[in-house]
């Protein structure tokens with residue numbers, strides 16, 4: 001990965017879509033790169049806003065914008081001051097950051113996505129259809145709650161479509177060898193795992209939503225657990 005390439009990884013990083021080795025490299029880069037740090041913060045903020053914008057259906061222009069944004073994120077790294085030899089490029093505007101966040105939402109999938117998938121437009125279109133479907137459902141609604149130690153979990157769900165969008169933001173940093181695990185809790189209080197995350201993430205859950213009474217988030221050993229460890233970092237009623 002070249003120094004120029006690393007600036008393009010903000011989107012996949014926010015999605016928790018980087019393989020472990022690239023994530024470690026990018027976090028080292030992030031600590032010293034104001035541009036990427038700002039980009040990551042704006043993407044996370046925008047993702048939360050988009051996920052809570054359920055009152056109005058997404059504009060018809062969303063899909064072309066998503067595809068444009070994906071081209072954009074892969075090919076145009078943010079301009080770095082004093083980066084010799086780099087062409088003078090405008091940084092993302094507020095609008096394009098929002099569009100990019102839509103793309104970020106669009107490519108999130110159950111269990112996370114690999115970077116290779118992120119590069120696949122067909123997968124992005126498919127995932128975009130999913131999120132559009134959730135947000136456009138007449139019964140779509142939002143619940144949110146705090147995460148122990150800091151941060152917030154937001155769930156936009158449509159029981160009729162059996163789909164949900166989960167946005168985790170500003171979570172506390174995990175210790176080495178630990179992972180976040182996401183759960184859906186049924187009326188008999190049985191928790192069903194719906195995925196793992198190494199940090200702040202936006203996920204589309206397709207299935208495992210209808211009839212569930214709560215969302216749970218726990219801190220587990222790498223690889224996850226069969227049942228949630230107590231106490232949970234967050235338990236958010238969905239009914």
Ligand SMILES: [Zn+2]
Nearest residue numbers: 007033035036
């Ligand atoms: Zn950077």
